[in-house]
Amino acid sequence: MLFKQQALLRQKLFVLGSLAIGSLLYLVARVGSLDRLQPLCPIDGRFGPRSQDEIQLRALQFKRGLLHEFRKGNATKEQIRLHNLVQQLPKAIIIGVRKGGTRALLEMLNLHPAVVKASQEIHFFDNDENYAKGIEWYRKKMPFSYPHQITIEKSPAYFITEEVPERIYKMNSSIKLLIIVREPTTRAISDYTQVLEGKERKNKTYYKFEKLAIDPNTCEVNTKYKAVRTSIYTKHLERWLKYFPVEQFHIVDGDRLITEPLPELQLVEKFLNLPPRISQYNLYFNATRGFYCLRFNIVFNKCLAGSKGRIHPEVDASVITKLRKFFHPFNQKFYQITGRTFNWP
Ligand code: A3P
Secondary structure, three states: OHHHHHHHHHHHHHHHHHHHHHHHHHHHHHHHHHHHOOOOOOOOOOOOOHHHHHHHHHHHHHHHHHHHHHOOOOOOHHHHHHHOOEEOOOOEEEEEOOOOOHHHHHHHHOOOOOEEEOOOOOOOOOOHHHHHOOHHHHHHOOOEEOOOOEEEEEOHHHHHOOOHHHHHHHHOOOOEEEEEEOOHHHHHHHHHHHHHHHHHHOOOOOOOHHHHHEOOOOOOEOOOOHHHHHOOHHHHHHHHOOOOOHHHEEEEEHHHHHHOHHHHHHHHHHHOOOOOOOOHHHEEEEOOOOEEEEEOOOOOEEOOOOOOOOOOOOOOHHHHHHHHHHHHHHHHHHHHHHOOOOOOO
16 A cells, blocks of 8 residues: 555656656747747947857857757748848858758858848748749748848759759849859768668669769760769859859858868858858767767757768779869869869869
8 A cells, every 4th residue: 555655756856856857948049039039139240349259159059059950931021020030031141052061151150140040941942832932931931030140041952953044043042152162072972872872772773873973985984974963063154154253153162061071161250241250169069970960058969960971882983083173174164263262173
């Protein structure tokens, strides 16, 4: 009898304890989400001394981390009303390049308190059906933010889709455009690896990279292969330059973003006229993942999904050499146009 009573008491204590922890977590999440939306300071370049900023930033990072863990969707109706939140068209877009590190770039920029990311790829400008829905449809896809914050979206298909530059120009001719590139052959193999994984998931077989990248009749590089075409960066950029001046683009080194993300992010902050807010504290190397991950505070951090950072299949050395030789003149032109030189072979 006594034993039964004790068990009942233990059960009650357990239920009460769980309720208390649950409520505490809920409260913490609510506070976090409100603070995420709190403006830190306006983006006008006039900022106080660095030391003062850092104290604020630590506190903000802590609270933002909680938000990232607990917030599931957009702000609540109550928050929208209380804080005059708005859904804003993006002031900057990561237009590509597919497999260049577009997700990492977006997530890392989102560490900045004045940046709000659109989590999903919206595919507004490259998809005719979406585009036909109109600009209001696009705006409604954007996250809620304070008017002083900037919204950024990424849809890597924009870079290679014919109609996109003109469509974006019509929306905002002074928009800032970010392009993240990697060494073209590595990017092409990464692109292939993604498609290969998709086929394997569906239990389908697929060609070897070598077979797709090299035309068996001519033994030359197969320029009809999409993964090859996408890596001819200069060809795509030239189309964009018919609409936007080169100063409106910022080229991000995707290979460096992997090994040394902070300096790359600092260049982007400068390009976007944002005060420097992303620090080494926000980025830590995770040896298991083999990549930098994001730290919001001492408790909360996150790495990108496992689909980012796949192991590439081995590719025949002669094919790699052939591809590198093929891309070389296009790369030279790309450096010349953009003013950013890479050590690509
Ligand atoms: P791999 O899978 O070939 O390694 P995208 O987001 O445009 O699809 O780009 C994916 C690439 O982002 C990955 O290509 C990976 O190398 C790169 N990347 C850059 N920084 C990363 C990070 N911190 N974590 C995971 N992947 C990262």
